[in-house]
Amino acid sequence: MSQKMIEDQFEQKVNLAIGSALTEFNSSHKTSLAIDESEACSEEETLKCLPGELSLTHQKELEQSLQNYMSCYGIDDKYEVQITGSNCAPSKSSFCCSIGSKKAGNSELMLGVSFETKAKYLKDKMLPMIISSMLIFLLLATVSFFILGSLIKQKRVTENNIDFFNNTAHELKTPLTNISLALKLLGKKYSGIENDKYAQIIKSENSKLSDQIERVLFLSKMENGEYVMKKEELDLNEIVKDVIDSMSLLLRETGGAINLVCKISGPVKIIGDYLHISNVFRNLIDNALKYCDAKPQIDIIIQEGQNKINVVVRDNGIGISPQDQVHVFQKFQRVNTGDVKRVKGFGIGLAYVKTVIEMHNGQVSVQSELNKGSEFKLLIPQV
Numbered sequence: 001m002s003q004k005m006i007e008d009q010f011e012q013k014v015n016l017a018i019g020s021a022l023t024e025f026n027s028s029h030k031t032s033l034a035i036d037e038s039e040a041c042s043e044e045e046t047l048k049c050l051p052g053e054l055s056l057t058h059q060k061e062l063e064q065s066l067q068n069y070m071s072c073y074g075i076d077d078k079y080e081v082q083i084t085g086s087n088c089a090p091s092k093s094s095f096c097c098s099i100g101s102k103k104a105g106n107s108e109l110m111l112g113v114s115f116e117t118k119a120k121y122l123k124d125k126m127l128p129m130i131i132s133s134m135l136i137f138l139l140l141a142t143v144s145f146f147i148l149g150s151l152i153k154q155k156r157v158t159e160n161n162i163d164f165f166n167n168t169a170h171e172l173k174t175p176l177t178n179i180s181l182a183l184k185l186l187g188k189k190y191s192g193i194e195n196d197k198y199a200q201i202i203k204s205e206n207s208k209l210s211d212q213i214e215r216v217l218f219l220s221k222m223e224n225g226e227y228v229m230k231k232e233e234l235d236l237n238e239i240v241k242d243v244i245d246s247m248s249l250l251l252r253e254t255g256g257a258i259n260l261v262c263k264i265s266g267p268v269k270i271i272g273d274y275l276h277i278s279n280v281f282r283n284l285i286d287n288a289l290k291y292c293d294a295k296p297q298i299d300i301i302i303q304e305g306q307n308k309i310n311v312v313v314r315d316n317g318i319g320i321s322p323q324d325q326v327h328v329f330q331k332f333q334r335v336n337t338g339d340v341k342r343v344k345g346f347g348i349g350l351a352y353v354k355t356v357i358e359m360h361n362g363q364v365s366v367q368s369e370l371n372k373g374s375e376f377k378l379l380i381p382q383v
Contacts, residue, residue, distance in 0.1 A: 006126060010075075017069040018113065024065050025058075066113070079113055166220050169213045176213070179206050204249060211279070215352045218276070219331065222355055229273040229359055233383060236268040236277070236309055240300060243281045254289045256296030263303040269383040270309060276356045281313070283349040284376055288315035304382070308362070311378040320368040328366060329354040 063081045070079070183203055187194045194200075221227035244251075244258050251258065262268065270277075281300075288298045294316060301312040320328055331351040353376075357364045361381050368374035 013073040013075055014070075014113065017066060017073050017075065020069045020072075021062060021066040024069075025062050028061075081113055162220065166217065169216050169220075172209070172213055176206055176210050180210075200249065211282070212348075215279070215283075215348050219348060219352060219355060222359075229276070231271050231273055231360075234270055234272055234274055234277065236270050236311070236380065237262045237264070237302060238267075239274065239278050240281055240302070243278050243285065247282065247285055250286075250289060251296075254292075254296055256289050256292075256298065258285065258298045258300060261299070261301045263301070264309075268302055268309055270360075270380050271383055272360050272380070273356075277360070280353050280356050280378070283353050284313045287349060288313070288317055288374075292317040305379060307382060308379045309382050311380065313376045313378070314373065315375075316373045319370040319372050320366065320374055321370055325366055325368060329364070 066081060179202065183199060183206070186199070218227060240260060244260065250256075285298060289296045292315065297316045299312070299314040301314070303310050303312075329350050331348055354364050357378055357380065363379045365377050366374060367377070
């Protein structure tokens with residue numbers, strides 16, 4: 001494409017130079033010499049021209065004028081000029097044009113311009129383009145190489161961090177299990193210890209940390225494609241009731257209240273993993289209790305949708321700003337509360353909720369305003 005364009009430009013410059021030379025010659029001598037555009041140059045044969053009938057002085061004057069215009073258009077290659085009285089067939093390096101009629105016989109004079117180094121001209125013009133293209137290619141290849149190397153290095157670092165985090169989480173599970181077992185044994189040995197305030201704090205904090213570790217390990221297994229849901233037929237209404245009962249201690253501590261409304265008569269049947277479905281509601285309730293400046297009031301509404309169970313979890317918390325709602329379901333993202341240290345957490349709770357619901361072919365969304373609470377909507381396929 002570039003070579004064809006350069007060839008076209010070259011031919012255009014030559015034709016302009018010839019046309020300008022003929023125009024100047026006509027003006028000087030008041031003749032009717034002109035380029036006949038109907039005589040288009042075909043690049044098939046070799047230039048064969050016979051001497052013409054213009055005077056030698058006029059020929060030299062026309063040639064000089066042509067040379068000036070060739071230089072003006074930047075064509076400095078060697079060429080030969082011939083004026084003939086017979087047909088002139090151009091070659092790949094020559095141009096032929098009709099310049100008028102001879103006085104006798106009314107036959108045409110032909111101007112022939114033959115280049116010896118047209119190929120060299122094209123090569124010289126294309127060389128900078130070739131070099132620049134090669135330099136751009138090398139630059140792109142170099143940049144791509146460094147970017148690829150950086151990505152590979154970053155991937156290794158990320159994989160090492162994930163492995164370290166997962167190994168740490170697994171190691172933490174053992175002492176947490178031992179703490180839980182020790183509390184049970186103490187409860188059997190000392191009958192009143194289960195009602196002790198400090199024992200309850202240990203039990204509550206141990207349970208929180210265990211839940212956080214389970215979420216981290218679950219999300220990690222999900223990313224690696226290692227986790228398989230243990231799905232069975234469940235009653236969603238009963239699951240929510242079990243979660244509320246298990247969080248009764250936390251509700252008493254915060255002074256919160258949960259209002260469960262089920263608008264479906266009979267069992268609310270779904271197919272799902274009991275552990276993770278219950279953890280979804282545990283996460284939502286836990287967030288509603290933590291991110292609230294007043295006494296937490298939580299409404300959970302279960303109703304039928306189109307082939308799906310529609311669950312609404314509404315609270316009176318501090319709300320979520322529009323800019324935070326965009327990434328609230330991403331991992332390690334936490335809502336800006338002004339005092340981040342006030343509420344502990346890893347920022348994986350809502351990411352966990354979204355992952356679990358989507359694994360059950362459901363959907364989750366949020367509507368919220370600052371200082372006006374939040375409303376989470378869950379759509380879970382119905383049996």
